[in-house]
Amino acid sequence: MEKTAVAPSEQPRAANRVISGTRSVCPVCLEVIDARYVARGERIYMEKQCKKHGAFTALVWEGAEEFERLVRAGEGQPCPSGPQHCIGCRQHAQKTCCVLLEVSDRCNLSCPVCFAGSSEAVATPDPSLATIAGWYDMLMQNGGPFNIQLSGGEPTMRDDLPEVIRLGLERGFSFFQLNTNGLRLAQEPDYVQRLAQAGLNTVFLQFDGIRDTTYEAIRGRPLFDEKVRAIAHCRQAGLGVVLVPTVAKGVNDHELGDIVAFAKGQMPHVRGVHFQPMSFFGRYQEDLADSGRLTIPALLRALEQQSRGEIKKGDFSPANTEHPLCSFHADYLLEEGRFVLQPSCESACCCSVPSDQARRVVARKWSAPEVYAPTPPEEGSLYRADALDAFLQQRAEVERRQFALSGMAFQDAFNLDLNRLGRCYIAEVSPDGHLVPFCAYNLTGTDHAGFYRGVK
Amino acid sequence: MDRQKTYDAGVSGDEGLRCARCGEPLVLSPVTFTYLGHAFPVELPACEACGLVFVPEELAKGRILHVERSLEDK
Incomplete structure (x- = not known):
């Protein structure tokens, strides 16, 4: 039986058009699996199938043309190791900010x-x-x-x-x-x-x-x-x-x-x-x-x-x-x-x-915002800088x-895209002092357990 | 409460600054700073003989630095 992360009213009906492929995880066991983006009309879904837990579909975007443009702009390789292997991984595509x-x-x-x-x-x-x-x-x-x-x-x-x-x-x-x-x-x-x-x-x-x-x-x-x-x-x-x-x-x-x-x-x-x-x-x-x-x-x-x-x-x-x-x-x-x-x-x-x-x-x-409040120059001052004051005052206003x-939009187990994850620039420090991308650190399966908070 | 940024109004002008190059007294003269396409006409002590300009430290580290950063960050 197909499991889904979308409401029944949003179940895809129109013909499929595959836009691109990537890698994701099974929302149940969090194992890395293949995934693809499929357009049905203007709606874009992530589809994937876990050998153990079946098929999953999640709504990702609305607006097919825009989605394709953004996917092209963000083209890259899916993170090769997967969200459970972030600690010590040197292959993350993005510098932390x-x-x-x-x-x-x-x-x-x-x-x-x-x-x-x-x-x-x-x-x-x-x-x-x-x-x-x-x-x-x-x-x-x-x-x-x-x-x-x-x-x-x-x-x-x-x-x-x-x-x-x-x-x-x-x-x-x-x-x-x-x-x-x-x-x-x-x-x-x-x-x-x-x-x-x-x-x-x-x-x-x-x-x-x-x-x-x-x-x-x-x-x-x-x-x-x-x-x-x-x-x-x-x-x-x-x-x-x-x-x-x-x-x-x-x-x-x-x-x-x-x-x-x-x-x-x-x-x-x-x-x-x-x-x-x-x-x-x-x-x-x-x-x-x-x-x-x-x-x-x-x-x-x-x-x-x-x-x-x-x-x-x-x-x-x-x-x-x-x-x-x-x-x-x-x-x-x-x-x-x-x-x-x-x-x-x-x-x-x-x-x-x-x-x-x-x-x-x-x-x-x-x-x-600052309030710019320069002290007015006194008689006999060594310099006059009214133009600088005027600029800074205007800038402050x-x-x-x-x-x-x-x-x-943070990712979860239903829509995780390992290409997006590889570009993540927000990191969390794990309790033992390692840097982990935010959406990997917080990823949890349908049992609400994840890799990094000491549960799984 | 708003954060306020204040700067010195400038040290007194009767310190008798003299040009390091030619020994002439410095007098308050029109000078224009330019940075990233912006021009700021100011008045600074300058040597009338050789044109050497004295930029007081508190001006350089205060208003000028602030203006430069504002322009860089624009």
């Missing part, structure tokens, strides 16, 4: 949806500061410094998180992003101040919508008021915030326009929105998986519709460093209350320019009106 440090497995929520499978019940001790210092040293020996994402679990469960940042700064890392649900930031403004003072650049705030019903569905309880408080405390501490919605079809895909409108109202400290269409790994509800997959084109179409055309699907550029099927971005300038698209700048991607400049660009894009929309 961003690194997630899971500084705590603990969490103050037990979301029905969690790629890390974290919960309030987790009793695993946090890695010590000495262990984290060792991770930083390992990263510097392996091409660092990288942009650091403090993640988990919920990283703010640690009282010593400012010290974790300081350890990184001392070792030459300069960009720190906090991936958080924001609960502690909402409760403890002093803690937010301490993080800012330690050198935190930006907060990637889990923000699934503006309605409590959405949080109840995805996070298990109402949270909107706490999100608003967390944003206010970040603003007070001078921290930039990026709202990060996990978007599930039929749950909050009707709220995309509202999320962007809310973010616009919170500028300039809210710097943008980073959408993550839901993937099926770690902990997820089977009924969400059954309701079908939200593809990037469908998400962008919904965004266009719900923003009444202020944001257009055509505004977005695919990634040019990681695989073009993995992410999308557009940069805007707020002019008279409306977003005006800015020319696509490849430096929006932190990997396409030299690393120092890349980290600077990312830091400026996601950090709170523009920065306050800049806004970024982006997103990333």
